[in-house]
Amino acid sequence: MIEAVNVTKKFGDFTAIESLSLTVPKGSIYGLVGYNGAGKTTLLKTIAGVYRPEGGKVLIDGEPVFENEKKKQRLFYVPDEIYFKPYATMNKMAAFYKGYYPNFSYDTFEKVTKLFGLDPTKRLNGFSKGMQRQAEVVFAMSTMPETLLLDESFDGLDPQKRAVVKELLYDYMSRKDVATIISSHNLHELQDLCDYVGLINGKRIVLSGSVSDLSKGKAKYRLVFDRPVTEQDFKDIPHKRLNIDGSIVTLMALGTPEEAYAKLKAMSPLLIEETLLTLEEIFLDEMEAEGNEAKKIFG
Amino acid sequence: MKQKRSSANPFTHTFSESLKSTNIVVTLLMLAVMAFMFFSMLSYPLSYRDPYMESPTAKDQYIYYLFAPNELATVFACGLMLVAGILMGLSSFRFITSKKTVNVYYSLGIKREKLFLAHYLSGALLLVVGAVLSVMVGVVMNLIYIGSSFELWQAATYYMMAFATIALFSYSVTAAVLSSVGTVFEGGIFSVIISFLPTFLLSSVQFLMNKLVWGNPFGVAFVETGLTHQYNSPSLVTHFSYLTPLTAFSSTLVEIADREKPLNADQAEKAAETIYELAASDYLTDLFWLIAIAAIFFLGMYLFKRRRAEISGFIGTNRVLNNVGIFVVAIFTFSVIFTSSPLQKYAAFGIALFAALLVFVILDAVLRRSFKEFKRDLVFLPMHLAVITAIFFIFSTGLFGYSKRVPAAEDIKSVSVSTVGVQSFFSEYYPMREDILVYPGSNEMISGFESEKDIKLIRDIHAKIAELNAADAYEMWKFSADHSSKRLASRIQFTYYLKNGKTVRRSFRNVSAGVIEELLKIYDTERFKKAADEALSPDTPIMQNERARLLRSEGVIVKVYPKDLSYIARLNLTSEQRNELYEALRQDIAEQTYKERYFPEKPPLGVISIVGNNYTDFDKGIIEVIEDENGRAYEKAIEPPSKADDIIKPPSGEPWDILDNSPTIAMHGTTDFNIDFVITEDMERTIKFLKDNNMIDAFKGSEKKYTSVQLVSIERSFTFQPFMLKYGFDFHYDAFGKSISKAKSNEEYRYDPLENQKTYTVTDAETIKVLKDISYLTYFSSGTGYAAVFNAEDGTAQYLYIPASKMPAALAGAVRNFDTEQLRDFNLSNY
Numbered sequence A: 001m002i003e004a005v006n007v008t009k010k011f012g013d014f015t016a017i018e019s020l021s022l023t024v025p026k027g028s029i030y031g032l033v034g035y036n037g038a039g040k041t042t043l044l045k046t047i048a049g050v051y052r053p054e055g056g057k058v059l060i061d062g063e064p065v066f067e068n069e070k071k072k073q074r075l076f077y078v079p080d081e082i083y084f085k086p087y088a089t090m091n092k093m094a095a096f097y098k099g100y101y102p103n104f105s106y107d108t109f110e111k112v113t114k115l116f117g118l119d120p121t122k123r124l125n126g127f128s129k130g131m132q133r134q135a136e137v138v139f140a141m142s143t144m145p146e147t148l149l150l151d152e153s154f155d156g157l158d159p160q161k162r163a164v165v166k167e168l169l170y171d172y173m174s175r176k177d178v179a180t181i182i183s184s185h186n187l188h189e190l191q192d193l194c195d196y197v198g199l200i201n202g203k204r205i206v207l208s209g210s211v212s213d214l215s216k217g218k219a220k221y222r223l224v225f226d227r228p229v230t231e232q233d234f235k236d237i238p239h240k241r242l243n244i245d246g247s248i249v250t251l252m253a254l255g256t257p258e259e260a261y262a263k264l265k266a267m268s269p270l271l272i273e274e275t276l277l278t279l280e281e282i283f284l285d286e287m288e289a290e291g292n293e294a295k296k297i298f299g
Numbered sequence B: 001m002k003q004k005r006s007s008a009n010p011f012t013h014t015f016s017e018s019l020k021s022t023n024i025v026v027t028l029l030m031l032a033v034m035a036f037m038f039f040s041m042l043s044y045p046l047s048y049r050d051p052y053m054e055s056p057t058a059k060d061q062y063i064y065y066l067f068a069p070n071e072l073a074t075v076f077a078c079g080l081m082l083v084a085g086i087l088m089g090l091s092s093f094r095f096i097t098s099k100k101t102v103n104v105y106y107s108l109g110i111k112r113e114k115l116f117l118a119h120y121l122s123g124a125l126l127l128v129v130g131a132v133l134s135v136m137v138g139v140v141m142n143l144i145y146i147g148s149s150f151e152l153w154q155a156a157t158y159y160m161m162a163f164a165t166i167a168l169f170s171y172s173v174t175a176a177v178l179s180s181v182g183t184v185f186e187g188g189i190f191s192v193i194i195s196f197l198p199t200f201l202l203s204s205v206q207f208l209m210n211k212l213v214w215g216n217p218f219g220v221a222f223v224e225t226g227l228t229h230q231y232n233s234p235s236l237v238t239h240f241s242y243l244t245p246l247t248a249f250s251s252t253l254v255e256i257a258d259r260e261k262p263l264n265a266d267q268a269e270k271a272a273e274t275i276y277e278l279a280a281s282d283y284l285t286d287l288f289w290l291i292a293i294a295a296i297f298f299l300g301m302y303l304f305k306r307r308r309a310e311i312s313g314f315i316g317t318n319r320v321l322n323n324v325g326i327f328v329v330a331i332f333t334f335s336v337i338f339t340s341s342p343l344q345k346y347a348a349f350g351i352a353l354f355a356a357l358l359v360f361v362i363l364d365a366v367l368r369r370s371f372k373e374f375k376r377d378l379v380f381l382p383m384h385l386a387v388i389t390a391i392f393f394i395f396s397t398g399l400f401g402y403s404k405r406v407p408a409a410e411d412i413k414s415v416s417v418s419t420v421g422v423q424s425f426f427s428e429y430y431p432m433r434e435d436i437l438v439y440p441g442s443n444e445m446i447s448g449f450e451s452e453k454d455i456k457l458i459r460d461i462h463a464k465i466a467e468l469n470a471a472d473a474y475e476m477w478k479f480s481a482d483h484s485s486k487r488l489a490s491r492i493q494f495t496y497y498l499k500n501g502k503t504v505r506r507s508f509r510n511v512s513a514g515v516i517e518e519l520l521k522i523y524d525t526e527r528f529k530k531a532a533d534e535a536l537s538p539d540t541p542i543m544q545n546e547r548a549r550l551l552r553s554e555g556v557i558v559k560v561y562p563k564d565l566s567y568i569a570r571l572n573l574t575s576e577q578r579n580e581l582y583e584a585l586r587q588d589i590a591e592q593t594y595k596e597r598y599f600p601e602k603p604p605l606g607v608i609s610i611v612g613n614n615y616t617d618f619d620k621g622i623i624e625v626i627e628d629e630n631g632r633a634y635e636k637a638i639e640p641p642s643k644a645d646d647i648i649k650p651p652s653g654e655p656w657d658i659l660d661n662s663p664t665i666a667m668h669g670t671t672d673f674n675i676d677f678v679i680t681e682d683m684e685r686t687i688k689f690l691k692d693n694n695m696i697d698a699f700k701g702s703e704k705k706y707t708s709v710q711l712v713s714i715e716r717s718f719t720f721q722p723f724m725l726k727y728g729f730d731f732h733y734d735a736f737g738k739s740i741s742k743a744k745s746n747e748e749y750r751y752d753p754l755e756n757q758k759t760y761t762v763t764d765a766e767t768i769k770v771l772k773d774i775s776y777l778t779y780f781s782s783g784t785g786y787a788a789v790f791n792a793e794d795g796t797a798q799y800l801y802i803p804a805s806k807m808p809a810a811l812a813g814a815v816r817n818f819d820t821e822q823l824r825d826f827n828l829s830n831y
Helices: A040-048 A090-098 A106-116 A129-142 A159-175 A187-193 A211-216 A257-265 A279-286 A288-297 B010-020 B024-041 B043-048 B058-062 B071-097 B099-105 B112-145 B150-178 B184-195 B197-212 B245-257 B265-306 B319-340 B345-368 B371-377 B380-396 B452-466 B470-474 B513-524 B526-536 B546-551 B575-591 B594-598 B684-692 B714-720 B722-726 B765-773 B809-823
Strands: A002-011 A014-024 A028-034 A055-060 A075-078 A147-151 A179-183 A196-201 A204-210 A219-224 A239-245 A248-253 A271-276 B412-418 B444-449 B491-498 B503-509 B557-562 B568-571 B606-611 B622-627 B633-639 B656-660 B674-679 B706-713 B733-736 B738-741 B760-762 B778-781 B786-792 B796-802
Touching: A002 A040, A014 A028, A014 A040, A014 A055, A014 A179, A014 A196, A014 A204, A028 A040, A028 A187, A040 A055, A040 A075, A040 A147, A040 A179, A075 A129, A090 A106, A090 A129, A106 A129, A106 A159, A129 A159, A159 A187, A187 A279, A196 A211, A196 A279, A204 A211, A204 A279, A211 A279, A219 A257, A248 A257, A257 A271, B010 B112, B024 B071, B024 B112, B071 B099, B071 B112, B071 B150, B071 B184, B071 B245, B112 B150, B112 B265, B150 B184, B150 B245, B150 B265, B184 B197, B184 B319, B197 B319, B197 B380, B245 B265, B319 B345, B319 B380, B345 B371, B345 B380, B412 B452, B444 B452, B444 B491, B444 B526, B452 B491, B452 B503, B452 B513, B452 B526, B491 B513, B513 B526, B513 B594, B526 B546, B526 B575, B546 B674, B557 B656, B575 B684, B674 B684, B706 B714, B706 B765, B706 B809, B714 B809, B760 B765, B760 B809, B765 B786, B778 B796
Parallel strands: A028 A179, A028 A196, A075 A147, A147 A179
Antiparallel strands: A002 A014, A002 A055, A196 A204, A219 A248, A219 A271, A239 A248, B412 B444, B412 B491, B491 B503, B557 B568, B557 B606, B568 B656, B606 B674, B622 B633, B706 B760, B706 B786, B733 B778, B738 B796, B786 B796
């Protein structure tokens, strides 16, 4: 289990994350989303023991991770900026990682390499960006980690390879009790991959929970009336993003879906459609303030 | 399942990975060191095969002797080891300056201290192996050519230890520096600065001291060539050479490399003993540096553990190193600009301080690359400038009385002092002092002034010099009306050996003409008179006195330079006559005052130059030292020289004869090969001897007929070669005349400084005669007087000297006006 408790990380005068807490249980995948520069990579590096936090603590299975050899020998961090040794092949990098990971499996290495169709004898600096990402996943899987941190690891992968990586993760998770954090901008990918999602914004996790719980709370509605309606007609219904186009109305109702549905039904629309919000919509909803700022820029 | 064995030990795995990934450049550099060592030592085995080398066997010669690089190559090899250490440090620890690599290494299951240790040890191992292999090149040569010996391995161990220590020092510094900065660029720059920190700071201080601290002796090249002392005045960097391993070890290694190649087994054994003594004295130094290296290692490890990974890739993140680096560059720049500026002291200070400010601004801007950070750092700028200003003013005020300190007479055991014209009986080699219009330098000192009278004399002169204004030493081109206070390009040094065992040294640059003339009083000291007495006395054992040995060697030639330099004569003396001459000279010199010698009232008769027989030809035959019936030792040729052509023509049988009447005649002054005696009118005994033996006519010369005389003030003559002014060549000298042929055929052989110069020229016979009578073959000039060039009908020209006091007023005025016109457009700053 990964636990970040009130973690603060500063870069000089700049505070990247502040009093941030999260928990990732074993056997689950935690999706970390946030704007560029929100602190996703900082958080992952702090969890990986690369950064020493100025405040709070990061625990893995109850033990501090920073300078913890044993825990880190079972933790693999795939950074967003990939590094391979100069002129190294996958075989050489495998030998490199094997020295640090007692559980390193050459069997897994060979199988996954084959699965991706990579040549382990070729120099890695000759690989495309996508192939290098795949190679990193190969190394990550081969070390048989109990804690896996993937920073933008789907970035640069084609749809087929993304599917393969997802399958691999599912398969690996089904066999081992692993706590995984994946950061990504691609919310669609996280939606069907993660058990939990955390939204990092303003140096903190502002929204966190299971994907289904998050989606459950918010719904959007499409209504068709037999008469023209005005904004005034919806004043008793807590809502956001109201859009009226003659007799057709879309809105996001606040409160529980049941209450909202009952209130809307009472307005006697010809048609009422209810759709649960996607993660992306929830994400955008939370980021509304910043979105409005962008709107102001372009008038 | 296929499962290869895991190393299972992150430390050993990191160590081996680091070894494998060592930069190819570093490896090549180590190979270059080895190749360099090999080639720099190659000459030894070759010379070992020299058929002319007379010794029983090569094994006897070299058995204690390690083939090692020569002096220059040793310094170069030490420098290479230092560079190798820095490059190795950059290679081993560059991984922490990249975000990408830090992400990987810091997330691995290995503690940072182990990560540091493993990388450190891999680099250190390679450096030590490189040092060992480099020295083994020489050892293998020994083993092949000579064989093994305990001494060989002992010497080799010392070399290995020294090379390894130098490399490990810079390597450890680089490891520590890289652990605390964000980029390889800073790692390299700051490692160089820290490795050479004492050298940079001491050099800066040295520059400032040279200009500001009147009497500062550091870095002034003086050699004491007395009977007992040999000492080179070291620079501050050399004086504090123990502050860096490079300077500490290279000075010892150079001393070892500088040893003579042994010609026989005894010499080899002595050479070996020297090495072991030097090496033994350095074991403590090495121990100290190994402890220092260990301390730097632990500091590096601490910094590595505490390192914030986020600084990787960012420049200027370490404020301490930024400030140290900027300060070192700023003070160095300040010192160089201040020292080299021709401006007045405080104007130069202002400009140099502004340059230091610019250094701060530029370097801080480069390092910080952020206006916000730059503004924040500006708080350090006044501190930097304040420290530089404080150092400047401390030195300006004479370093707390350092400049004016003259040791109390009762504390002094003996004194050494540099010479201005009184070296005849001390100097081993006194080059090129003779030509008028050629200005020699002097860097030799006479030691052994011990009597109360001598010490008082030297102290008094020192005290006068100490009171001079230091700033005037840099404005010597401003010609002064008051001759005695005018500054002359000069270096004067005093070394006091105190009764408490301490040594006090003071060195002064560009002192006044007045004190330079006072320094000639050394001629009157007991120390000088004793040296002259010993050289000329028949009772002095020749094996203990080089001068006596030269004077009494078998078959010396006694040359005479007449006052008009029209020929060189030889006095044909029997050994009894020669002894009589020496005795007359001994008694005359004992009574002669410096004024009679250097400022004689009447022109000297001429010069007697005693040329040792060892030096009359290159092939001197076989010489042995024999003793006469009184137990006095002489050198005697027991076999004639092999080449008859080299033998000087035999004496004619007359009391004197012409040895050489070629048109170009120049005296060489006292050297290793001869001793010159200026015969002045006060030397009554010598003159009587010459008259009694019908030799006085040898001094008459041939009374040439002159067509013109060119007159040039000595002051102007210096501007013929103004670079000499600028770089502080001696402005004062014992002016010896010379004769040259102005014939076209002699053009390429003569040195005629007046060629192509417009000079005041006298052509009427009456004036020429007046000038002839007041012209001196030799006189001490301290920047006054005239060069008088007598152009003879026979196509020769004689350069003689006319003291200012002797020149008729009308002529003096005419020459001055003429020369002033010539100097009108002269500007030293153009040179």
